[in-house]
Amino acid sequence: MNAPADLRARPSADEVAAVVGKLTQDFPDRAVTSNAVREQHGHGEGMADAALPDVVVFPHTNDEVAGIVRLCHASHIPVIAFGIGTSLEGHVAALYGGVCIDLSQMNRMLEVNGEDLDCRVQAGVTREQVNAELKGTGLFFPIDPGANATIGGMASTRASGTNAVRYGTMRENVLGLTVVTPDGRIVRTGGRARKSAAGYDLTRLFVGAEGTLGIITEIQLRLYGIPEAISAAVCQFPDLKSAVDTVIVAMQHGIPVARIELLDDVQMDVCIKYSKLEGYKSAPTLFFEFHGSNAGVQEQAEMMQGIAAEHGGSAFEWATRAEDRGRLWKARHSAYYASKACYPGKEAFATDACVPISRLADCVLESKADADATGLVAPIVGHVGDGNFHLTVLFDGNSKAERAAAEGLAKRVSMRAIAMGGTCTGEHGIGVHKLEALVAEHGEAVELMQTIKRALDPRNIMNPGKTVPP
Amino acid sequence: MLDASVHAQLAAILPAAALLTSPEDTRPYECDGLTLFRAQPAAVVLPENEAQVVAILKACHEAHVPVVARGAGTSLSGGALPDPLGVVLSLAKFRRILAIDPLTRTATVQPGVRNLAISEAAAVHGLYYAPDPSSQIACSIGGNVAENAGGVHCLKYGLTVHNVRRVRGVLITGEVVEFGSEAQDSAGYDLLALITGSEGLLAVITEVTVRLCPKPQLAQVALAAFADVEQAGAAVGAIIGAGIIPAGLEMMDQPATRAVEQFVHADYPLDAAAVLLVESDGTQEEVAAEMAEIKRLLAESGATQIRVSKDEAQRLLLWSGRKAAFPAVGRISPDYYCIDGTIPRAALPRVLREIAAWSKEFGLTCANVFHAGDGNLHPLILFDANKPGESEKTIEFGDRILQLCIEAGGTITGEHGVGVEKLSSMCVQFTSAELERFLAIKLAFDERGLLNPGKAVPTLARCGEFGKKHVHAGQVLHPDIPRF
Numbered sequence: 001m002n003a004p005a006d007l008r009a010r011p012s013a014d015e016v017a018a019v020v021g022k023l024t025q026d027f028p029d030r031a032v033t034s035n036a037v038r039e040q041h042g043h044g045e046g047m048a049d050a051a052l053p054d055v056v057v058f059p060h061t062n063d064e065v066a067g068i069v070r071l072c073h074a075s076h077i078p079v080i081a082f083g084i085g086t087s088l089e090g091h092v093a094a095l096y097g098g099v100c101i102d103l104s105q106m107n108r109m110l111e112v113n114g115e116d117l118d119c120r121v122q123a124g125v126t127r128e129q130v131n132a133e134l135k136g137t138g139l140f141f142p143i144d145p146g147a148n149a150t151i152g153g154m155a156s157t158r159a160s161g162t163n164a165v166r167y168g169t170m171r172e173n174v175l176g177l178t179v180v181t182p183d184g185r186i187v188r189t190g191g192r193a194r195k196s197a198a199g200y201d202l203t204r205l206f207v208g209a210e211g212t213l214g215i216i217t218e219i220q221l222r223l224y225g226i227p228e229a230i231s232a233a234v235c236q237f238p239d240l241k242s243a244v245d246t247v248i249v250a251m252q253h254g255i256p257v258a259r260i261e262l263l264d265d266v267q268m269d270v271c272i273k274y275s276k277l278e279g280y281k282s283a284p285t286l287f288f289e290f291h292g293s294n295a296g297v298q299e300q301a302e303m304m305q306g307i308a309a310e311h312g313g314s315a316f317e318w319a320t321r322a323e324d325r326g327r328l329w330k331a332r333h334s335a336y337y338a339s340k341a342c343y344p345g346k347e348a349f350a351t352d353a354c355v356p357i358s359r360l361a362d363c364v365l366e367s368k369a370d371a372d373a374t375g376l377v378a379p380i381v382g383h384v385g386d387g388n389f390h391l392t393v394l395f396d397g398n399s400k401a402e403r404a405a406a407e408g409l410a411k412r413v414s415m416r417a418i419a420m421g422g423t424c425t426g427e428h429g430i431g432v433h434k435l436e437a438l439v440a441e442h443g444e445a446v447e448l449m450q451t452i453k454r455a456l457d458p459r460n461i462m463n464p465g466k467t468v469p470p
Numbered sequence: 471m472l473d474a475s476v477h478a479q480l481a482a483i484l485p486a487a488a489l490l491t492s493p494e495d496t497r498p499y500e501c502d503g504l505t506l507f508r509a510q511p512a513a514v515v516l517p518e519n520e521a522q523v524v525a526i527l528k529a530c531h532e533a534h535v536p537v538v539a540r541g542a543g544t545s546l547s548g549g550a551l552p553d554p555l556g557v558v559l560s561l562a563k564f565r566r567i568l569a570i571d572p573l574t575r576t577a578t579v580q581p582g583v584r585n586l587a588i589s590e591a592a593a594v595h596g597l598y599y600a601p602d603p604s605s606q607i608a609c610s611i612g613g614n615v616a617e618n619a620g621g622v623h624c625l626k627y628g629l630t631v632h633n634v635r636r637v638r639g640v641l642i643t644g645e646v647v648e649f650g651s652e653a654q655d656s657a658g659y660d661l662l663a664l665i666t667g668s669e670g671l672l673a674v675i676t677e678v679t680v681r682l683c684p685k686p687q688l689a690q691v692a693l694a695a696f697a698d699v700e701q702a703g704a705a706v707g708a709i710i711g712a713g714i715i716p717a718g719l720e721m722m723d724q725p726a727t728r729a730v731e732q733f734v735h736a737d738y739p740l741d742a743a744a745v746l747l748v749e750s751d752g753t754q755e756e757v758a759a760e761m762a763e764i765k766r767l768l769a770e771s772g773a774t775q776i777r778v779s780k781d782e783a784q785r786l787l788l789w790s791g792r793k794a795a796f797p798a799v800g801r802i803s804p805d806y807y808c809i810d811g812t813i814p815r816a817a818l819p820r821v822l823r824e825i826a827a828w829s830k831e832f833g834l835t836c837a838n839v840f841h842a843g844d845g846n847l848h849p850l851i852l853f854d855a856n857k858p859g860e861s862e863k864t865i866e867f868g869d870r871i872l873q874l875c876i877e878a879g880g881t882i883t884g885e886h887g888v889g890v891e892k893l894s895s896m897c898v899q900f901t902s903a904e905l906e907r908f909l910a911i912k913l914a915f916d917e918r919g920l921l922n923p924g925k926a927v928p929t930l931a932r933c934g935e936f937g938k939k940h941v942h943a944g945q946v947l948h949p950d951i952p953r954f
Contacts, residue, residue, distance in 0.1 A: 114711050115707040115710060115711040115815065115816065116710065116814065116815065116816075117710055117711075117713070117715075138713060139713065158655070158660070160655065164654070168632075169654070169655060171655075171660065171663070172628070172632060181903060181907070185903040186903075187901070187903045187904050187907070189904070195620060195624070195629055195812060195844050195845075195846060195884045195885060196812060196881040196883065196884065197617060197618050197620075197667055197810075197881075197883040197884060197885050197886060197887045197888070198881050198882050198883045198887075198888055198892070198896060198899060198900075199888070199896065199900060199904070199908050199926070199927065200664055200667070200668060200907075200908050200911050200912075200927075201618075201631065201660075201663040201664055201666065201667055202904065202907060202908075204631070204660045204663030204664070205659060205660060205663065205664055205911075207660065208658075208659065208660050209659055213659075224713065225712065225713015225714065226713065248573060251575070252572065252573055252575070253684065254575075254683070254684025256752075292756060293755070293756060293759040293760070294759075295755035295756065295758070295759055296752065296753065296755055296756040296759065298755075299753050299755050299756075354653045354654060354655050355652075355653050356571070356573075356574040356576070356652040356653050357573060357574045357575070358571055358573035358574040359574075386654040386655075387653050387654055388653075388654070388655070417653075421651060421652035421653065422651060422652065422653035423651045423653050423655055423656045423657050424657050425655070425657045426653070426654065426655045427655065429657075430657055430658060434657065437657065438657050438658050441651070441656070441657050441658075442648070442656075442657065442658060443648070444645055444646070444647045444648075445647050445648060445649060445658075445661055446658070448641075448647065448661060448914065448915065449658050449659045449661065451914040451915075452659060452910075452911060452914045453659075454914075455910035455911065455913060455914045456907060456910055456911075467658065467659075468658065468659070
C-alpha cells in the first residue's frame with residue numbers, strides 16, 4: 001500500500017508515544033495498548049489486511065471524544081473511529097497507526113419521541129439494540145444490513161440492506177447528527193425539525209463519509225410504526241433471468257414490497273446446507289416480505305404471485321409466523337458465512353454493485369457468466385428491489401492466480417455497474433478497496449471530494465487513506 | 471454596467487437576442503417571488519445549451535463577475551435576486567424533457583422544465599413526480615433542486631433531495647460535473663445532497679434525473695374542523711404517533727380559511743378555529759383501512775366535523791384552497807409576506823398563540839397555513855407597502871416569528887431557503903463551527919465567491935457584527951468571532 005502523497009509531517013515515534021502516554025493517563029482503564037485489543041481493532045470483516053492502531057480508547061461522552069481528537073489534532077496523529085468492526089472494505093484499518101476511538105461504550109438510547117417518530121442514540125448503539133429498546137412502543141427502525149452493526153458505523157458507511165427498497169438507506173433515515181470535527185469541536189447538524197432548507201446539507205455530507213470528515217457520536221433516527229401485518233414468502237424459478245425479470249416487473253408496477261431478495265442457485269445451495277432449510281431446491285430463488293394492513297399485504301402478495309407465475313415461478317411458500325420469518329431471514333443474512341463455511345479454507349470478499357432497475361438483468365446475468373468463466377465459486381445474493389446485488393467471491397488465498405482472478409472479477413463487476421449508469425458500491429462504501437472504482441465512477445467530482453476533504457480536515461488526520469484518493 | 475471586454479466575450483458566445491443589457495430589458499429580472507428586495511443586474515444571459523453555459527461561466531470567472539442563476543423566478547427568499555454588478559444566467563431555454571424511463575421510474579430533464587410538466591409527461595406511464603411545491607405549475611425543476619423544494623406531499627414522499635437521483639452541473643470555473651448516479655446509491659461523499667438546497671452557490675444545474683413514483687390507485691382527503699388550534703395540533707400528533715404517515719397533513723387557521731374560501735369556494739367550515747386536511751393514498755383496501763383509522767383518531771381528538779372526499783373532483787377542490795392560499799391572500803391584501811419556519815410539532819399551540827398576540831400588537835393580520843405533518847409553518851403577514859412604516863413593521867414581525875421558531879427547537883426555513891432574506895437569522899441558528907464548515911464547502915466549489923454572492927451563507931464577519939446587536943438571554947452571539 002503506498003502512502004498518500006499529502007500525508008506529510010508524519011508524527012515521530014516520540015510524538016506518538018507522548019499522545020499514547022497522555023491518553024493512558026487520562027483514561028486509565030479505557031486506553032488500551034495490548035496487542036490483542038489493537039489486533040482486534042485493526043481490521044473489519046472483509047479482506048484480512050489488518051493495520052494496527054497504536055492505542056484504542058473507549059470514550060463515554062461527546063466531550064471525551066472531542067478531547068481525544070483535539071489531542072491528536074495538535075500532534076497530527078491519525079484518528080480512526082471504530083464501531084463494532086463489521087465493515088467490509090477495510091474502513092477501520094489503521095494504515096498509518098494512530099488512535100482508534102472505539103465508540104462501543106457510547107451505547108445509550110438518549111431519547112425516543114413517539115409522536116415525532118424519531119429517536120436519538122449514541123453512536124455505539126447497535127441496530128438490534130435500537131429495536132430491542134423500542135419494544136412496546138409500536139415503533140421500529142427498519143434498516144437492516146444483516147450484521148448487527150452500530151448505528152454510528154451504519155451512518156458512516158451509508159449502510160442499506162434488505163429493507164431499503166421500501167424504507168430507503170441511512171441517507172433517508174438519519175435526521176441529524178452530533179459530530180466531532182477534526183479540530184475537536186462538537187457540531188450538531190439537522191435536528192428535530194423534519195425539514196430544513198438552511199445551509200448546506202452537512203448531515204448527508206457526514207453520512208457516508210466513513211469517518212474521514214469527523215466522528216459521528218450521536219444520531220437522530222427516523223422510526224416507523226410496526227405494520228399491522230407482516231408476511232414473508234419464498235418463490236423458486238427455473239433460471240436466474242426469470243427471477244430477475246420478476247423483480248423488474250414488480251418494481252415497475254410499484255408494488256410496495258418491503259424486502260425482495262435474490263439468491264442464485266449456488267447461493268441457495270449453500271444456504272440450504274448451512275441453515276438447514278427444508279423443502280427447497282438449489283434453484284434461483286426470491287425471498288419476499290410484505291408490510292401493511294391485513295388487506296394491503298394480501299393484495300400486494302396476490303399481485304406479486306401473479307407476476308412470479310408469469311415468469312415460471314413456483315407457488316409461494318408462506319412464512320407468516322414471526323419465528324418462521326426469523327428463520328428465513330436468518331438464512332438470508334447468514335449467506336456470507338454460509339458460503340465461507342461450505343468452502344472451508346477459502347477466503348472470501350463481497351462485491352457491491354448497484355444499477356438502475358432497467359439494467360439489473362443485464363448486470364446480474366453478465367456478472368454470473370463472468371464468474372463462471374473464471375472458474376471461481378461466486379454465489380450471488382442481492383437486495384434486488386433497489387438494484388443492489390453482491391457476489392461472494394471465494395478463492396484460495398495461497399494461490400496467487402486465484403487471488404488475481406478474484407480481484408479481476410470484482411473489478412469487472414464494479415466497472416460493469418458503473419458503465420450501466422450505476423455505482424461500485426450500493427452499501428458497503430469505499431474504504432481502501434474501491435478508491436480506483438470511485439475515480440472511474442465520478443471523474444471530475446472526485447476532485448471536488450478531495451477539495452472538501454482538504455477543506456474540512458486540512459491536517460488529514462481523520463481516517464487517512466480511505467474514501468477519497470489522496 | 472458590464473465591463474466592455476466581458477460584454478464582448480458574452481456577445482461572442484450568444485446570439486444578440488440572448489444577451490440583455492438595457493435597463494428596460496433587464497427590468498423583469500430585478501426580483502423573484504420575494505418582491506421586498508430588488509436589484510437590476512448588469513446583464514441577463516439566456517443560453518440554450520450547456521456549451522454556452524460553460525463559456526459564460528468561464529468568461530465571468532476570469533473577469534471576476536458575479537453570476538446568479540435563475541429558473542422560473544418563483545423563489546420566496548430572494549434566491550434569484552440579481553447582483554447589481556453581475557450577470558443573471560436564466561435557464562428559461564432549457565425546457566426539454568430528455569428521457570422518461572418507465573422501467574427504472576426516472577425522468578431526465580433540463581433544469582427549466584416546470585415541476586408539473588414532469589408529472590404531465592410521465593402520466594402516460596402511470597407515474598408522477600412527487601414533490602409538489604404550491605408553485606408547481608410555474609416553478610422549474612432546476613430551482614427546485616437549488617432550493618430543495620418541498621410541498622404538501624413531502625411528508626410521505628420526501629423532499630426534493632429524496633427524489634433526485636443525478637444532477638449535472640457546471641462549476642464557476644466551467645468544469646462540468648455529475649453528482650449522484652442513475653442507481654439508488656452512489657459512491658463517495660454525498661455531493662448530490664450538497665448541491666440540493668445549495669441555492670445556486672455551488673454550481674449551475676444543467677440536467678436533472680428525478681425519481682418517479684407510481685400513481686396511487688386511489689387518494690382520498692379528509693377535512694376535519696376543530697374549535698381550537700391546540701386540539702387540531704393534538705390530532706396531528708395522534709395520527710403520526712399511531713404510526714400513520716399520511717400522504718399529506720396540512721393545517722389552516724381561521725384567517726386562512728376565510729381568505730381562501732372567498733377565492734375557491736371549497737365549502738370550508740368558516741366558524742372553525744382550525745381545519746386539518748389529511749390525505750391517504752394507495753390501493754382501495756389500504757386507503758379504506760387507513761382512512762377509517764384516521765377518522766377515528768380525528769374524532770377522538772375532538773373534531774367537530776369530518777368530511778371525506780367522495781371522488782377525485784372533490785379531493786382536488788379540498789386541496790385547491792390549501793394550494794391557492796398565497797394567491798387568495800394576495801386578493802384580499804395589497805401585499806403579503808410569507809414566513810417559512812419549522813418547529814417540533816409539539817410547540818405548535820404556543821407558537822400560534824404568540825403569533826396571534828404579535829398580530830394584535832403590530833396591527834397586522836396574519837393567516838397561518840402549516841405543513842403540520844412535518845412541522846413547517848407558513849405565516850402570511852398581510853400588509854400594505856404603500857402605507858408608511860408597514861413594510862418595516864412586517865419585517866420586524868417576521869424576524870420575531872423566525873427567532874421564536876429557533877427558540878422552539880426549529881429552523882428558520884423549512885423549504886423556501888435562506889436567500890437574502892434570512893442571512894442574519896443564519897447567525898442565530900448556527901454556531902461558528904458550523905458556519906465555518908459551510909464556508910469551507912463554498913470555497914471548495916467556488917474559491918472566488920462569484921456564484922450567487924451574498925446569499926444563503928453569511929460571512930463570519932457579518933455574524934460577528936450581527937451578534938453584537940443580538941444579545942439573547944444576556945449572551946452575546948458568537949463570542950468566539952474576533953471583532954474590530
